[in-house]
Amino acid sequence: MSDLPENPGGHAAVHKLLSLAPLREEDCHLYLEALGRRVRQITARTDITHEGDNPRAVRVVLEGWACRYKELPDGRRQILAFFVPGDLCDSAVFLLDQMDHSIAAITPVTLGEITPDAFAQMTRESTELADALALNELVTVAIQREWTLGLGQRNALERVAHLLCELHARLEAIDLVKDGQCHLPLTQIDIGSATGLTSVHVNRVLQELRRDGIIELTRRRLTIHRPAALGRAAMFDPVYLHLRQLPRVAAVRPAPEAFAP
Amino acid sequence: MSDLPENPGGHAAVHKLLSLAPLREEDCHLYLEALGRRVRQITARTDITHEGDNPRAVRVVLEGWACRYKELPDGRRQILAFFVPGDLCDSAVFLLDQMDHSIAAITPVTLGEITPDAFAQMTRESTELADALALNELVTVAIQREWTLGLGQRNALERVAHLLCELHARLEAIDLVKDGQCHLPLTQIDIGSATGLTSVHVNRVLQELRRDGIIELTRRRLTIHRPAALGRAAMFDPVYLHLRQLPRVAAVRPAPEAFAP
């Protein structure tokens, strides 16, 4: 899982699986090989696949950010998930007749596509790989549930804080955090459509988090200065990510700075 | 799939799978047989499994209603899904180390439990059954996404209306709707914790739907008098349920009563 000459994005994909389950080197190679067979470049802010389409392949984000979204007939749009490097968009879609949601690139995206046949063969060849991919699906659903919980019960500040915690933890798991800093190519509008808030209110909330010295967020770069405070504000409990290694950012219980003012 | 002497609840379970995929009679029997091996009775309003537990079996609701929920450390509770007769709680949980959510009975529940081994054997014996179960998982996730969309973008009336549409359609698919009427054992508090609203506001919204002659909801019984109007109010598009047969209740496009006042 170290030498990846002509498939730079593959590194994140393997990293991602390894963050969930231990895999032998041969499993990783099998995966990378399947991934490298069909690679596509997607322009930023364009659809990768759209509601109503016929699902044709399993897609893996090799580089860049994408999102899953769905919209109401009158145009209201909800982002349902973010995809960061290494993330699988949907590993069993081809069982469905038609897509019930859309996927769009946020930044320019490098995509690996695996055909249904290749996918089936790959999982037949390695049970470990198949299990890791299944586990990944479970985590994807767990994240969806956590978002449902947040939208239903958390207030604006808690929602935004939680999103930042989650993304930070996921990026850390694929080694995309350096000195507590990571690239975060989302506009405040994006954050709003993921958290069910207007961009104006997202802005207010971010100001507050900045004012309290908890985060810094400028020029698409996020720094979390007080991870424990952020995790506490968000009530972030990373169990649902089912990572083999706990993220540095804020496990809620036991609270490290529990008695701060 | 007709004779079910000592397993009355099994009927709904098979009905459910058949609503998603065609199955041979032998597949149905295989499923029912696995389901009947371990049956448990659960008291209304008690937990079936709780966050943090070790997942041990695949559970299928044979009779009664249950829900999946998650709560914040300060007690706020969000219902994440409703389980009606025939629904699988989670078909691959045993890949996880610990449950990240809880499941509770709403009414008295009859539960079928399938051990991981039995489940594996069953899916090995019938690819069709395995596919149907996988498809069911996909639909469960699709429903979770639709809830996320609703909580983020729909207002109170739309959310409640959408929930009623969804439940009605799902109950219809397992033949639990008679003359547009179905049993709906949810309190307004339940509806509130599923839609992220207070029970007070749920009450207001229900009054409005009643006032407009759209629904009737008394003594745990729901009647939808104007399915098209309800579907329109909810912007309900049943595609995400991936049913083989469209529900009677309200396909949004093309809108049947589109030009009503």
Add this chain to the structure above:
DNA sequence: TTAGCATCTTTATCTATGTTAATCATGCAT
């Protein structure tokens, strides 16, 4: 029959967040 408890209903008040709109900053393309 009455008491007790859940749920539902209604009203009054309050607040978090939305809406609108204007201004400012930033980066990209010519």
Add this chain to the structure above:
DNA sequence: ATGCATGATTAACATAGATAAAGATGCTAA
């Protein structure tokens, strides 16, 4: 450098839905 588009910020105002409290209804049990 200039101009333009997109995003961030701020302010003034509007509202959907929360909160609180009290009464009405219906079911269960003694």
